[in-house]
Amino acid sequence: METQIQEKINFSGVIRSVQPRSNVWRYKLYNRTHSTTGYNVFLIGTANGTECEFAVAISEKQQEKMRFHIGDEISGTAWTKKYAKWEYADYYRAGSLKKILATKDLGEETASPWKDEVPPLSVYNWRGCRMLDTRSYKGKCFTCKWACMANVTIEYNWGVSQKFRFESFCYGPKNCKLYKMGKPRAVPYKDCGSDYDEGWMDEMCTERRGDDE
Numbered sequence: 001m002e003t004q005i006q007e008k009i010n011f012s013g014v015i016r017s018v019q020p021r022s023n024v025w026r027y028k029l030y031n032r033t034h035s036t037t038g039y040n041v042f043l044i045g046t047a048n049g050t051e052c053e054f055a056v057a058i059s060e061k062q063q064e065k066m067r068f069h070i071g072d073e074i075s076g077t078a079w080t081k082k083y084a085k086w087e088y089a090d091y092y093r094a095g096s097l098k099k100i101l102a103t104k105d106l107g108e109e110t111a112s113p114w115k116d117e118v119p120p121l122s123v124y125n126w127r128g129c130r131m132l133d134t135r136s137y138k139g140k141c142f143t144c145k146w147a148c149m150a151n152v153t154i155e156y157n158w159g160v161s162q163k164f165r166f167e168s169f170c171y172g173p174k175n176c177k178l179y180k181m182g183k184p185r186a187v188p189y190k191d192c193g194s195d196y197d198e199g200w201m202d203e204m205c206t207e208r209r210g211d212d213e
């Protein structure tokens with residue numbers, strides 16, 4: 001994969017969302033595995049001297065310690081991405097994290113989108129997830145702790161080449177009124193065209209839980 005020169009930056013801002021930093025590996029139609037490596041914290045503020053909206057990847061330990069919520073004002077350092085095509089967050093390897101001002105609104109636990117504190121990664125891994133319509137992700141689901149935009153690797157030509165993209169998923173209750181799967185997703189393989197993930201893998205990935213869990 002193409003690498004980029006990395007640079008350390010300072011950032012500060014107000015949190016808009018905290019989501020799991022998820023990775024998905026796809027190989028043809030029948031292989032879709034999910035893993036989580038920390039959280040993506042979405043902010044509006046200043047990064048590298050520029051006012052903007054941006055996302056910083058943090059570790060599970062950092063989230064355990066800082067307990068970031070939507071509305072908190074925070075600051076820290078981070079690094080620009082090594083693999084821009086693979087990493088959805090704008091910055092990672094965060095450090096010197098500080099909570100400048102803690103929000104008083106800790107979020108509702110009773111209605112979607114669920115804006116209360118994110119759970120440990122083991123909870124996401126146990127729950128499994130379903131494909132989430134990209135427009136829903138960018139719209140009403142964006143602030144939900146169950147939403148994520150995953151870093152996806154597709155084995156395009158086994159052992160020779162891979163493709164990379166980002167896909168939105170939902171770890172939330174299956175009966176959430178805001179849920180929409182969106183269009184089936186193409187999974188290409190060299191010289192075979194594309195198969196389409198039409199959602200039946202979602203059932204397998206979430207088979208441990210009932211409709212309202």
Ligand code: SF4
Nearest residue numbers: 141144170172176179
């Ligand atoms: S569809 Fe999923 S991500 Fe969206 S609000 Fe419902 S539980 Fe949250």
